[in-house]
Amino acid sequence: MEQPFRMKSNGQINIVLHSKNKPEPKAAGQKEMAKDSKELEFLKEIDEELNHLVGLEEVKKVIKEIYAWIIVNKKREKLGLKTGNQVLHMMFKGNPGTGKTTVARFLGKLFHKVEVLSKGHLIEAERADLVGEYIGHTAQKTRDLIKKANGGILFIDEAYSLARGGEKDFGKEAIDTLVKHMEDKSHEFVLILAGYSKEMDYFLSLNPGLESRFPIILEFPDYTVDQLIEIGKIILQEREYVLTPDAERRLRDHLVRVKSRLQNGRFSNGRYIRNIIEKSIRVQAMRLVLHNDFNRKELMTIRSSDLVFPDED
Template identity: 70%
Template sequence: MDQPIRMKSNGQITVSLNSHKRKSLTKELPVPQVVPKVIPPEHAALKEIEDELGALVGMEEMKRMIKEIYAWIFVNKKREEVGMKAKKQALHMMFKGNPGTGKTTVARLIGKLFLKMNVLSKGHLIEAERADLVGEYIGHTAQKTRDLIKKAQGGILFIDEAYSLGRGGEKDFGKEAIDTLVKHMEDKQHEFILILAGYSREMDYFLTLNPGLHSRFPLVIDFPNYTIDQLMEISARMLDEREYSLSHGAEKKLKDHLIWVKSVLNPNSFSNGRYVRNIIEKSIRAQAMRLLLQNSFDKHELMTLRSNDLVFEEDS
């Protein structure tokens, strides 16, 4: 018996399958192809970005999404070469996550990749926040927003804490900035890429402020908080880049502290990789002072951070 097809009021189609049909359908579906680990030479742009992505801890959803975008653009070009239709899609994005989860870093990498693929003519990143868009009188906000979009032509306009544009109510000029962004996202959708970033819950609310917002962000990437093991890996990489290492005692002390701080802080208040970076930088300065007072400068001591060198934000 054929299965019912229901049309929702918003135009989406839902197909209901009974259990028997679902099982047979599952058997017939091909196994998805795994993206090869060795990237062919013709995909040099992806290979270069892959190497940089490999240096980022976690972010598996984001890495998968970037490969997917690359594949779509590449295949679209192949379709054009053989005379097939290859309709461009808007590539505006929304990054949802807490501070210190790598959103700005990823935005820069995307600009780099799209420049190499000729999706963007410049690939540069213009960072902005509410104060850069919102003016002081009627008409001022629209002009400031247009000026920023003009600067971002050929690249990416990255607006952090974008939800703050909708916090002032109906009379706030933030709404004017949102309306201007929506208009230019459509009119100039292939001339620049807009990436809005912020906390997950606040960004979900932000999308309700203008009926045109939701549909204009086809790419939404979640940046989850790092786990303890990932934070430890981030700290190890930061130290290695600076030619430092933790003693066994310092490593245990840092891990215990991270476990504690994640248990007591509101997840939205924890700045993830940024928190770890601040600890590393303060601790390096503390180690320098200790070595100066001890007058001890052999290579091993110059490299090693000990447990009493560690400085946590709560201590400073």
């Protein structure tokens, strides 16, 4: 039966709704059609969930490509055709607050749904969770962490810190242990290394054989001012608050100034806007208490005077 997906050269997915092949026996054909319909339906679910993520257009496109690749490999395997080696270890590069952990968690659910991973849970870790204090301690800590991640995703943030101490640092032992297990147990867990772009590039330069073990490298760009405003509105909407037009203008002006000042620098993106919103909600609460003003509209409204920015504390 014709595949429900076709990949264009630009990476987009074409959905094939009708097959021109000769019909299969009724029972078998209906079963296959039901399965194909389920896969198509799940692709639509992926689209819908990814649309809730602000920005990240290239990341979203690659995720859908990965799903299509997994499905097509299953179809090829079923027909006795050669399949590509599905190594799904990844590297995420970008500043904090750009959605790396959110995407990792989504991939865990996706891989569980398509039976690539048995559990699909996410284990978050950093250098201190892997590196021990004496010889042999690091390897054991790293193995224990991999065991916890079995059936899911092991997400290591600021992974470049494992190479900071040079040859004698125990971080190298953690890297060696990770490499061994990601090869020996490539179908039991997915390893995602994450961190700032420049530091991750340097990290790879220190370990020439490492890059080839991560066939999927995703760049998470900083959010634009419009995207940050959209994220802020989503956070507020979830908590049943709204910005006044003046408050939105003041927030936008502030973000423009901050991003201009931090050109090509480090910016915490989603975390930055979330911190502003949370602080402003507390300031609004104090204003309402002082004025004894608790009508529904005021309880939901964040005014310009409620906004507090980090450089104004």
